[in-house]
Amino acid sequence: MTTEEKLKKYQDWLFKCSAYQMALNIIGIDKQTVAPEAGASYRDARSAFLAGELFSLETDPEIVALLKDLQEDPEVDAENKRAIQLYYKQALDTLCIPKEEFVAFKKLCDESFDAWILAKSKADYSLFAPYLKKVIESQKKLYGYRNSNLSIYNQMLDDFEPGMDEEKYDAFFAALKERLVPFIQKVTKVKQLREDFLTQSFPVEEQKKFMEGLLEYLHFDSSWGYQNESEHPFTSWTCENDCRTTTKYLENNVISAILSTVHEVGHAYYEHNINPKYDGMILSEGVSSGMHESQSRLCENYLGRTMAFWKYHYPKLQKYFPKQLGEVSLEEFYQAVNRSKPSFIRTEADELTYPLHVLIRYEIEKGLFNGSISTEGLDKTWNAKYKEYLGVDVPNDKVGILQDVHWSDGSFGYFPTYALGTAFAAQFMQAMRKDLDVDSLLEENHFDEIMNWLKEHIHTYGFRYEAPELMKMVTGEEFNVKYFLDYIEEKYTKLYQL
């Protein structure tokens, strides 16, 4: 075969894979948003089968040989070579797994998700514990098949953030703890900011009306995006022009749905803005989870929690909630949105204490995989860590161990990327602010110009470059956690007049 013929065969294979992947993504979105619960077992069995078909395609020996061949072919251009290398690595990681075990695991993940939904609705960890145990055991077994010198957990960390491992994360979290913990203590000693008005009753119908305007401001429109609701907000997509987000409305928390929307739309833009010629290829995905979270956290915190953002939006919010917010000034509202107060829920945590929420999960994951922590009584371990790190007493499993979706489908190693991405974002903002007057753009309804900067410098490349490489391209330096620590200390020093 000529290189051209080989590439043609490779493209045909890519197209087939992308068709199964699209079906699984749409079935997944449907499951998490609108699908009737009683149909779950019927659907779960069948989507596991389809995942198995994709598995067979991805591990087809003929294709694996083709990928190996093509990745050494000098006539293949750099972009295709990068994609082929990634597919080849993925195939090697996967083909060692017996297909029936892979399919059974997919089915288990769907069932485990269903159990998590039920357990959360009843605030009862014991309903979810047996599934979590099985998911961990299965993951250990499946990762164990790989030909790798890394520990299971290090393999998982590397899957979500290529190049990262326990040692590096330990160092990263140590640096965070070193400056954050004493600083948080300082903050908690001074006079607290008001926030009681945020937790009044805010009828969801009115929140939805405000949301319409917010989505317009974000230029997140029906030509390429769609928002729905789900138990845990998420973003999914099939291609550049089909990115879906979800949110969750809380009647007693008016900023939860707003900031979770800005967060998820950040993910959606990343996918939307990737070079369209990568559509359907592995290159058309964000390069790592940390990089993805950097974009969502950048939108949520570095844009969505600024005074400039609220200068534009707060008068609109007041109009929908005159009784609740009519007497609250913009300054008071801004302070409340940013007030630091140790709490139970990661997704609603303030910027300052947020990394500690992630740290707790990271420590538990490490323990689950090195055997020092067990799924039995994990709710107690969870609550003890919240007491230790954040000083709070978790009242029940719903706002405790069951709050996050991630472990239900075996996504261990994902959580630390939230903290890493948050720190990435600080460094990106530093660079962006050199080029753009971000505050004026936010205040004057030009969110699109900020997105264009991110598109040009980060999004468009998709999976083309590794995260450290991209960081250097965008900011001129290697990743350095000090940008985040400087930013957060400066922000909170000012906010609390320390």
Place this chain on the structure above:
Amino acid sequence: MTTEEKLKKYQDWLFKCSAYQMALNIIGIDKQTVAPEAGASYRDARSAFLAGELFSLETDPEIVALLKDLQEDPEVDAENKRAIQLYYKQALDTLCIPKEEFVAFKKLCDESFDAWILAKSKADYSLFAPYLKKVIESQKKLYGYRNSNLSIYNQMLDDFEPGMDEEKYDAFFAALKERLVPFIQKVTKVKQLREDFLTQSFPVEEQKKFMEGLLEYLHFDSSWGYQNESEHPFTSWTCENDCRTTTKYLENNVISAILSTVHEVGHAYYEHNINPKYDGMILSEGVSSGMHESQSRLCENYLGRTMAFWKYHYPKLQKYFPKQLGEVSLEEFYQAVNRSKPSFIRTEADELTYPLHVLIRYEIEKGLFNGSISTEGLDKTWNAKYKEYLGVDVPNDKVGILQDVHWSDGSFGYFPTYALGTAFAAQFMQAMRKDLDVDSLLEENHFDEIMNWLKEHIHTYGFRYEAPELMKMVTGEEFNVKYFLDYIEEKYTKLYQL
């Protein structure tokens, strides 16, 4: 292989087919409800590929041989035999089609649907005409591959309603025309009933609140059902416990969404109530389109347009729309819901003129397939027939030729089943009223008991018996159009005091 081994192989194959079918159904529901429009071409290409994979499974020569073998195997029980015969017939009808043509047709249907959506939004038939032409040409070619003595259109009619053909439909419509046309003339001569209050402005938000109560009344709940919105209301499903309907809210028509919901929920119940042991098999579908429409039309007209139904719902509707309906009596409202007035839109037509809407479509379909009517200028043909049969001048294509979704994906031969199903329903109601006090049940919020009767007598059998056989089982007689004609004449004689 023993019969048991053969059946095992057959069951494995069934499961695989059902997985692809489920994926295609969910992708289809997603496409018609929430999927971002700009992603359509990416998705359409891939769902056509998946339809092709299903095609390959369904026409796998080894499986076709197995089906042929099993349908003659005396050890196979009657239910499996019936299913195997249906699959075998389906395979024979399909395997003669070249796969690439089949896949291209699926893609064309999706593109044609997209073009129809666009054309409808612009009320411009010319944007849809080239797609309609291609769809018809493709259908002629694909049906032409079959080894059949029947004309193409007769094959299509038979696909939707086994046993029916042009000759039988001609006779059926002739019988309708013979009694309906002079009767309609009589009705239009007498004093018209008021209906102006139905077309005031009814804010959609309030309509949605009423809908919540209606869905509860119908016992259509989130454990097995879900309602969304779409351009053209439809029902789809993946299994007994996952049935989805859509509706469409019109601000200037308060009963449109209500009656379309009752209609679609009728379809949903049919699928929900089929014996669960048929899940994932061909037997788990309504036996014919006419039988399916009989259930939806039964709900819409024979239940949803009764005085008893409105005795329960009208006070609730008035509460949501006190300004619009506060001064309108139940009797006036009931009359308006049932008033007969020739109009443009089939789905909003009254019971009396509805069959004429269907007749127009039937005549056009016949013409398109025997060559006497062309897609060029079809909007004019459409409008001329509406003038001739219903005496109305169609103001634009949106409420004219573009109103229905059916032709966009090549579903010719479906329309006549609406009229047939409507007539089936009259005969079923006659039987049901012998067993149940339907009006009291409707008035006293016992919709479930009516559904239980339909489940027991009709739904549970799914595809087990042909429509004529089922009709005889349920009513003790063969289908007779006189039940419908007697019913409609009696109802409208009373309503118009003729």
